[in-house]
Amino acid sequence: MAEFPTTRVALKLNGHQLQFEVEPRTLLVELIRENAGLTGTHVGCDTSYCGACTVVVDGRSAKSCTVLALQADGAEVTTVEGLETPEGLHVLQQSFTENHALQCGFCTPGFLMSALALLSVNADPDEAAIRKAFSGNTCRCTGYLPIITAVKAAAVKLKETVQ
Ligand code: FES
Ligand code: FES
Numbered sequence: 001m002a003e004f005p006t007t008r009v010a011l012k013l014n015g016h017q018l019q020f021e022v023e024p025r026t027l028l029v030e031l032i033r034e035n036a037g038l039t040g041t042h043v044g045c046d047t048s049y050c051g052a053c054t055v056v057v058d059g060r061s062a063k064s065c066t067v068l069a070l071q072a073d074g075a076e077v078t079t080v081e082g083l084e085t086p087e088g089l090h091v092l093q094q095s096f097t098e099n100h101a102l103q104c105g106f107c108t109p110g111f112l113m114s115a116l117a118l119l120s121v122n123a124d125p126d127e128a129a130i131r132k133a134f135s136g137n138t139c140r141c142t143g144y145l146p147i148i149t150a151v152k153a154a155a156v157k158l159k160e161t162v163q
Pocket of ligand 2: 102105108140141
């Protein structure tokens with residue numbers, strides 16, 4: 001089988017400046033999972049539908065299965081592994097736990113990253129804004145209401161911490 005030439009991609013991944021040699025056809029989700037070894041970003045479909053692969057790229061949520069790794073050259077990428085700090089879980093992770101916003105958890109990294117992108121531009125989202133932010137995320141088992149509740153609760157907590 002013919003080998004593809006590789007290209008260097010430099011990006012900031014969860015706060016770390018990193019470089020990877022990838023084929024031009026490599027998807028961002030492949031770079032994240034296979035090259036960087038961060039398997040919290042999931043692949044749930046072959047159709048750009050499920051949103052399990054959602055990450056934050058330069059502040060905006062993106063389905064990493066629809067982005068070439070080369071397109072992320074120079075970008076700042078945050079995956080679910082970038083949420084937790086030495087101080088503990090991110091407010092969103094804590095809120096998902098407290099509000100029973102997950103069952104199997106397969107979709108959860110994608111929902112968390114969509115929520116993170118939303119709260120970075122809208123600190124006080126109403127239900128319509130949350131539903132819109134999740135329009136690209138699918139959950140097959142929890143139902144969406146606990147997830148929406150979790151985001152609302154996280155927004156309140158985040159506002160309290162900045163006051
Ligand atoms: S893996 Fe399903 S949208 Fe990316
Ligand atoms: S918690 Fe199972 S798919 Fe969402």
